[in-house]
Amino acid sequence: MKKLFACFAIALIWSCTEKKDVQKEVQKEVEITKIPDQYSIKQMMDNEAISGGSFYRDNSKLLVSSNRSGIYNMYTVPANGGELTPITQSDSASIFAISYFPRDERMLFSMDGNGDEIYHIYIRNLNGSHTDLTPAKGARASFHGWAEDNQSFFFTSNKRDSKYMDLYQMDFLDYSPKLIFKNEEGYDIGNLSKDQKYLTLTKSLNTNDSDLYLYNLSSKKKIKINKTQSANSSQDFSPSGDELYYTTDEGSEFSYLMKYNIASGASDTVLTRDWDILGSYFTENGTYLVTYINEDAKNTIEVMNVATMENIDLPSFESMAITNVDFSKDEKWMRFYAGGSHTPSNLYVYNLETKEQTQLTNVLNSEINGEDLVNAELIRYKSFDGVEIPAIYYKPHQASADTKVPALVWVHGGPGGQSRQNFSSFIQYLINHGYAVLAVNNRGSSGYGKTFYQMDDLNHGDKDLKDCVEGKNWLASQPEIDAEKIGIIGGSYGGYMTMAALTYTPEEFAVGVNLFGVTNWIRTLKSIPPWWESFKDALYLELGDPYSADSVRLKEISPLFHTDKVTKPLIVLQGSQDPRVLQVESDEIVAGVKKNGVPVEYVLFEDEGHGFVKKENQIEAYSRVLQFLDVYLKKDKGTAIEDDTPIKGKP
Numbered sequence: 113m114k115k116l117f118a119c120f121a122i123a124l125i126w127s128c129t130e131k132k133d134v135q136k137e138v139q140k141e142v143e144i145t146k147i148p149d150q151y152s153i154k155q156m157m158d159n160e161a162i163s164g165g166s167f168y169r170d171n172s173k174l175l176v177s178s179n180r181s182g183i184y185n186m187y188t189v190p191a192n193g194g195e196l197t198p199i200t201q202s203d204s205a206s207i208f209a210i211s212y213f214p215r216d217e218r219m220l221f222s223m224d225g226n227g228d229e230i231y232h233i234y235i236r237n238l239n240g241s242h243t244d245l246t247p248a249k250g251a252r253a254s255f256h257g258w259a260e261d262n263q264s265f266f267f268t269s270n271k272r273d274s275k276y277m278d279l280y281q282m283d284f285l286d287y288s289p290k291l292i293f294k295n296e297e298g299y300d301i302g303n304l305s306k307d308q309k310y311l312t313l314t315k316s317l318n319t320n321d322s323d324l325y326l327y328n329l330s331s332k333k334k335i336k337i338n339k340t341q342s343a344n345s346s347q348d349f350s351p352s353g354d355e356l357y358y359t360t361d362e363g364s365e366f367s368y369l370m371k372y373n374i375a376s377g378a379s380d381t382v383l384t385r386d387w388d389i390l391g392s393y394f395t396e397n398g399t400y401l402v403t404y405i406n407e408d409a410k411n412t413i414e415v416m417n418v419a420t421m422e423n424i425d426l427p428s429f430e431s432m433a434i435t436n437v438d439f440s441k442d443e444k445w446m447r448f449y450a451g452g453s454h455t456p457s458n459l460y461v462y463n464l465e466t467k468e469q470t471q472l473t474n475v476l477n478s479e480i481n482g483e484d485l486v487n488a489e490l491i492r493y494k495s496f497d498g499v500e501i502p503a504i505y506y507k508p509h510q511a512s513a514d515t516k517v518p519a520l521v522w523v524h525g526g527p528g529g530q531s532r533q534n535f536s537s538f539i540q541y542l543i544n545h546g547y548a549v550l551a552v553n554n555r556g557s558s559g560y561g562k563t564f565y566q567m568d569d570l571n572h573g574d575k576d577l578k579d580c581v582e583g584k585n586w587l588a589s590q591p592e593i594d595a596e597k598i599g600i601i602g603g604s605y606g607g608y609m610t611m612a613a614l615t616y617t618p619e620e621f622a623v624g625v626n627l628f629g630v631t632n633w634i635r636t637l638k639s640i641p642p643w644w645e646s647f648k649d650a651l652y653l654e655l656g657d658p659y660s661a662d663s664v665r666l667k668e669i670s671p672l673f674h675t676d677k678v679t680k681p682l683i684v685l686q687g688s689q690d691p692r693v694l695q696v697e698s699d700e701i702v703a704g705v706k707k708n709g710v711p712v713e714y715v716l717f718e719d720e721g722h723g724f725v726k727k728e729n730q731i732e733a734y735s736r737v738l739q740f741l742d743v744y745l746k747k748d749k750g751t752a753i754e755d756d757t758p759i760k761g762k763p
Contacts, residue, residue: 120357147510148484148544153735156541157209159456159728160475165447167191167440174447174472175199175219176459177209182727186236187223189472191445191461196473197373199236206725210255211644213284214262214441227689227721229641233267237286245287260306266292268301275645277301279311298646302346305353312346312356316650316719319528319569320562320707324358326374327470337372337379338362342564343562345625347391351398351418357382359389369403386518387412388559395439400424402437403568406559408490409504409636410533415446427462427469429489432453435534453504455486456535484509486543488533488551493586495555495579502560503583504531505553506543511592518594518745519548519587521580523602523609527572527654530559539733543739546746550587554579554609569654570662572633573612573669580609581620596622599745601737604693604722611671611701614678623745625737626684628693629724631672631701634658641691672697675704681744683713685733687720713740 161184166175169693173188178196180187184206186199199219200207208600210220210233219236230252233245246253254278258265263284268277272294279293279301286536293311296303300322302312311329316320324344327334338344342362345368349356354374359367367540369392371385383389390404390411398418405412413434415422426434429450435457437448444464451457459472476482511517520542524531531551539549553560554576556568568576580600588595600613600621607629630636637658640648656662667673682705686698695716702714715736717729724730742748 130585144623148508149162149481151338151480151484151541151544153541153731155477155479155732156544157730158477159480159535160473160477160536161456162331162449162459162473162475164209165438165449165459167207167445167447168212168217171440171442171445174459174461175209175212177207179206179727183725186219186395189459191470191472192675193470193472200242204719211258214258215242219442220265220716222253222254222255226719227723229691229721238607243287245282246271246289255306256301259308261546266304270643276641277643277646279304293327299325300646303348303356305349308355309353310349312358314344314346316647318650319647319654320361320565324360326356326372331522335377338676343367345391345652348393351394357392357394359392361388361562365563393419395443396441397443399443400439402439406530408533409502409530409553409559413437424464427460436521453506453533453535454540455482456486456537460521484544485540489552491586492584495575495582496573498565499555499579501555501579501582502553502557503586506539507548507592508543508546508548510546512549513591516592516594517546517548518597518599518622518741519550520625520741520745521583521587521600522549522551522596522655523554523580523600523606524557525542525602525606526549526558527556527568527576527605528558528565529605538730541734542738542741545742547741548587548590548593550583552580552583554583570656570665570716572655573608577609577612577616580613581617584620597747599623599625599741601627602629604629607693608633608671612669614680614682615671615674616677618677618679621680623680623741624682625740626682626700626701627696628686629684630670631697632670632695633666634663634670635740636693637666639694645708672701672704673718675701676708678705678708678710679710681740683737683740685737686716686717687722687724688718689721692722694749705723711744711760 118233139336150673161179161411162175162176165482171191173190177184178187185202186207186209187196189196191389205223205226212219222231223233233253235243235245246269248271251269253267253269256266256268264281266281268279270277275460276295278295280289281292282289286341299313299315300561304311306585311327313325316322320343321341322344325334325336340362342360344360347357360370361367367388369389370379371382385405388406392403394401401416401418403414416423422608432450432452435449437446439446446462448460451456458475462469486506491503491505492500495501508517520627531553538588556576566644584598586594600610608625610624610626611629611631613621616617658666684698684702686695702712706712715733720729724733
């Protein structure tokens with residue numbers, strides 16, 4: 113009987129195990145084919161965006177910026193966790209936190225005029241009132257750091273000459289600015305040593321290379337640091353003040369970290385990696401050296417203990433990466449952001465002594481199931497001439513060989529920008545609604561070596577455009593993509609690429625989405641903001657000088673003069689306060705394409721600049737884009753376009 117019972121028990125266990133295995137396989141198959149819940153644009157844009165994280169002097173709380181109110185405002189959050197407390201309540205222009213004051217609860221923040229990029233620095237006083245510390249009309253100001261004695265701060269401003277940024281010091285007694293460095297030769301201002309003896313200056317040679325100088329504020333003499341033409345960028349002075357740390361790509365495809373001995377004039381290599389070192393700095397007391405590396409379109413961060421010359425262990429996450437770090441003044445706490453292409457970044461604090469870690473925010477909208485979002489895949493494809501093009505591929509969960517989906521080639525801004533492995537609510541919204549997205553890093557993109565970066569110089573709208581076309585061809589070869597339904601989308605330079613594609617390769621893409629894109633290079637290059645003066649000549653070297661014979665080629669590559677070739681549906685989105693790509697660019701391209709009888713949608717916001725930051729406007733803009741795509745790319749006959757009149761954002 114015992115034997116029979118044992119056999120029965122064994123059989124039962126086997127049967128249950130077998131059943132569980134079958135159930136697991138069935139469940140796995142269901143997960144593979146599961147169609148994600150579909151979210152509205154309001155739900156997707158309710159993913160909160162948090163930035164910054166200045167520690168209060170006793171490390172009890174942090175000062176951050178958040179768009180939870182619909183636009184960016186300042187908030188504080190307890191370092192041990194808790195609710196965000198609103199500090200400002202702007203309902204018009206976005207407010208961005210800069211820092212707590214070193215010794216009290218006063219705060220600095222910046223604000224521009226609804227996207228015009230003319231930022232001023234404001235103080236929030238202890239009584240809650242606000243004061244504009246840089247009120248010069250039409251002049252922009254940028255915070256440049258606290259003085260070593262914590263009695264003043266530094267900032268740059270072009271109030272003296274709209275073309276050049278000077279360096280000022282402002283004390284805490286009467287907030288009167290003192291001119292520290294008068295910039296009359298078009299330098300970019302870099303690091304200031306703690307003893308205020310030295311200032312670093314850079315002079316752009318082209319869009320990749322710069323000369324780096326060490327300027328003695330007392331003697332007014334400057335020393336050129338670099339020996340040959342290369343990408344040189346000041347990073348930080350050593351804690352002792354004896355050395356200057358800087359990055360260069362001299363003799364290399366990628367930038368690496370060097371240090372310059374001020375007394376001897378000798379330079380030594382500090383750190384090299386197989387990717388660009390984006391930046392490096394010392395923490396307040398010099399305990400740690402923090403280094404950012406642009407590793408295949410995402411940040412890799414190393415924090416080295418200066419005493420041991422070894423990297424400390426940072427918190428790790430299964431499916432996320434640390435994207436940004438900063439330290440308290442006493443260097444006992446680190447705040448950091450962690451996220452990925454499939455999840456927005458949350459803010460954490462980490463106690464370097466106890467190793468205790470606390471998550472301070474949960475920015476993903478609670479109505480969204482994180483499993484419905486898509487993790488990007490890094491891919492490479494060969495372009496028309498064999499050059500390998502890196503790209504980031506977002507494949508909808510519902511896409512398969514049996515369920516083909518339309519797709520978009522996404523082109524970043526620039527020229528010289530880079531599509532990165534960061535979270536985008538807009539991209540996730542498109543994917544969630546059944547559109548695959550391939551974010552291409554065409555030749556001329558940063559992050560893949562200086563040879564690749566310079567491949568599009570004086571060649572825009574040609575080989576870089578062909579890279580995008582080959583991206584479309586890669587998409588068309590994927591079994592889950594409907595090869596007849598591939599469009600192109602981009603902002604700024606990416607908007608130019610969209611219009612170039614519809615103009616110069618009119619049969620390649622089914623539709624175009626132009627987000628504040630350049631359409632007339634001659635006008636754009638002549639009307640760049642005055643504070644870009646130090647970079648203007650370098651920009652002309654890459655794109656062409658509109659005042660020279662280059663204007664002939666610039667006209668040839670400007671879509672505005674060739675709108676008669678556009679045959680595919682187009683939607684254009686623009687902010688009227690944009691100082692980089694003027695509204696007239698979009699006005700005229702829309703008018704020109706309409707003459708062809710081509711469907712054209714135009715969405716205009718009066719209270720936005722170069723990019724849309726207000727949630728209300730983002731919701732309107734991106735819902736209009738999806739509506740347009742559903743009609744003209746997906747060809748969903750159940751979707752109707754309301755009208756073709758511009759949508760005015762509320763001022």
